[in-house]
Every structure is written in structure tokens, then in C-alpha cells.
Amino acid sequence: MPDLADNDASDTPVIAFFDVDNTLMRGASVFYVGREAWRRGLISWRDIAVFAWHQFRFLAVGENRNHLVTAKERALGLVTGHTEEGLVTLAHDIYDRDIAPKLWPETVALAREHLAKGHEVWLITATPQLVADVIASRLGLTGAIGTKVEALDGVFTGDLDGHVLHGEEKAVVATAFADARGADLELCWAYSDSSNDIPLLTAVGNRIVINADAKLLAHAREKGWEVLPLKRSSIREAKRYVKRQSR
Template sequence: MPEVTSHQSSQNAVLAFFDVDNTLMRGASVYYLAKEAWHRGIVGWRDIARFAWQQFRFISVGENHKHMASARERALAIVGGHSEKTLFELAEQIYERDILPNLWPETVDLAKEHLAKGHEVWLVTATPQFVAEVIAARLGLTGALGTRVHAKDGVLTGELDGHVLHGPEKAAVATELAERLGADLAECWAYSDSSNDIPLLTAVGNRVAVNADAKLTNHAQKLGWQILPLNRASLKEARRRVKRQAKTVRKRGRQ
């Protein structure tokens, strides 16, 4: 496909969307939010015990929609009544102590490969927006689309602003972003481990099942999507594919 030329860089945009939990990092980021809340006395030991059990299940057997939805609801309740400034500081702390050591280097390298091609790299995750933004900023990515919580006078209410970014909601916000930036979804990329993200993966022209659960693996095999186990050989092949097939975008100043 020939490159689209324009005086605006947004018209040339190619977007790469990355899931976070068990794709970019090991485990569920919302668990670390709950753990830090427990350290600060915001939640009790019974709440953290539930989060710990769900973290164990998530790592061992993959995402369970019912359990993860319950965990996210409690996470939203945790943030209610706290200032946005305080929660960004909390997110910075859990990034350094908990998220950074659990990042998958293979997936992070893929994200950076896209950046090297001039692509915009966006996290698309059900985790709260303020956590997703910190992860994206620390990794030097373009931005993050996460679950938003209403704020009033700088204080979060604990009520959702929109929907939890899960399943079809991820595909919807990714499509909206691509349209706003003038990106052709056929040239965009998406990476995820979960069958719940099949709508997101289906929306783009280049799909990669990373560390995939059984249902996503079967789906990807049937449709001929790339499957990326987290090992050195598969990483090299995935990076070669990005270099070989992905359109290089030359950055120009926005007007």
C-alpha cells in the first residue's frame, strides 16, 4: 500500500496498541495498586487477600472476566475520595517497586521497535488511567488509554467516567483514536495475551497474540495471526516482522 502524504504528521500515523496485564508485564497491575493502598492503610487485610488470590489465579490460569471485573470494581472504590495528585504519586511508587521488575523485556523491546519506526505506541488497558499514564510515560511511549474515574475539584469520586476498558470497549476507543489521528487501521498493530481482546486484535491489520491464553491461541491459529511466545527466538522474528512489514513514519511538525 502506498504511503499517504500530508502536511500534518497525524495523517501519516501508524498506531501500535499494547495490552498491559500479562502482555507488557507479568500479572495484573491493579493488584499492585491495591497492595500499595493496603500499605497506606486505605484498605484492610481481607481486601488485599482477595487481590492476592486473584493475582495468583491470573498468573496461573489466565484472565477470568468475573474475577477481574470484581477486582477492578474494588480498585475503583479504593481511589474514591483521594486526590488525583496523591494517586499519581502512588502510581509512580508502584511503578518503581512493583511494575518495573515485572515488565516483560521482550514486549517492551517490541514497543520500542515500533517507536523506532516512527509509530505511535499506545497502552490500551482496563487498569485505571492514572496508572496506565505513568507506565506509558516511564517507558517513553506515546500515551495510554485506561479506565477513567470521575473527578470533582481534583478529587476522584470512585465512579466510572465511561466504561471499564475491557473487550469491545478497547476496540471502540482504539478505533476512535485512529480516526482522530487519521490512521489507517489496516496498517496499525495490536498486541494482547487475552481472548477478551479479540475485538481489539480484529480491528487492526496486524495482530500479535503475546503469551496467549488457550482460547486466543486457538483463534489466532485458525485465522493465521502471529503467535508470540515470550522467548528469544520468537522475539527476534517479531522484531524482524515489524522492521520488514511495518510502514516507517517520518515525523513532521503538527500545524
């Protein structure tokens, strides 16, 4: 656990930015959006097979930009014609069934430690905003910054409202966000697993590399960044703990 400084309410706000996929949870959240859509008959076996392949590749070798963009575009296309209210319900179902059991307990503990220190904790992710909002809300975090989808009269069009929040775009958005809240980036934190988030990790004064892909791990070692490797056994133990508590 990194040494987190307390934040006096009169001081400049401190923001901790957390990536979601393979940082806060094991795997890609968008896969579970696709799987729930398949369960509800919104997509075909062919579509879910593509989602499954992207999930397998992501777990095996990390985030690939081309695969990520394809998966995100497919996921965003799923919402076309559906209401915001209906998809909030779907997002809660995804959280309960698929995301909560995949959360890394160590990363969740870090997020809660930041909150205990008086820091703001924001998810920053390419995951659709609606899903990211539900994850943040269910974990009691400050909020989420995700990829936005256009909605007209409460119905999603399936088009992006801006850009997929990925790579350099994350750093740009985080910088503007921190500036708008009067935060000093040198006091802020960022957590990620992907080399695509090097711009975000570089933008803040404190960063923790979690489950790093090969490129990010090499970069982190060169820069002397803190590296936190996680093991699936921690998720299994967390599941066992939940079962014991529910008896």
C-alpha cells in the same frame, strides 16, 4: 521480532496498541494498586487477600471477566476521596516497586522498536487511566488509554467516567481513537494476551498474540496470527542486567 515497516512523517499515522496485564508486564497491574493501598493502610487484610486471589488466578489460567470486573471495581473504589496529585505519587511508587521489575523485556523492546520506526505507541488497558499514564510516561511511550475514574475538583469520587476498558469496548475506543488521529487501522498494530481482546486484535491489520490464553491461542492458530510466547527467565535475566548496571 516482527518486521515493522518504517513510517514516513508524511504518511498516515501508524498506531501500535499494547495491552498491559500479562502482555507488557507479568500479572495484573491492579493487584499492585491494591497492595500499595494496603501498605498505606487504605484497605484491610481481607481486601488484599481478594486482590491476591485474583492475581493468582490470572497468572494460573488467564483473564476471567467476572474476576477482572470485581478486581477493577475494588481498585477503583480505592481511589475514593483521594486527590489526583496524591494518586500520581502512589502510581509512581507502584511503578518503581512493583511494575518495572515485572516488565517483559521482549514486549518493551517491541514497543521501542515501533517508536524507532516512527509509529505511535499507546497502551490500551482496563487499568485506571492514572496508573496507565504513569507506565506510558516512564517507558517513554506516546501515551495511554485506560479506564477513567470521575474526579470533582481534583478529588476522585470512586465512580467510573464511562466504562471499564475491556473486551469489545477496547475495540470501539481504539477504532474511534485511530479515526480521530487520521490513522488507517489496516496499518495499525495490536498486542494482547487475552481472548477478551479478540475484537481489538481483529480491528487492526497487524496483530501479535503474546502469552496467549488457551482460547486466544486456538483462535490465533486458526487465523494464522503471529504468536509470541514469553518465559519468566527473560524477566529474571533483565533484573540481573539492571543489578549489574547499577554496581
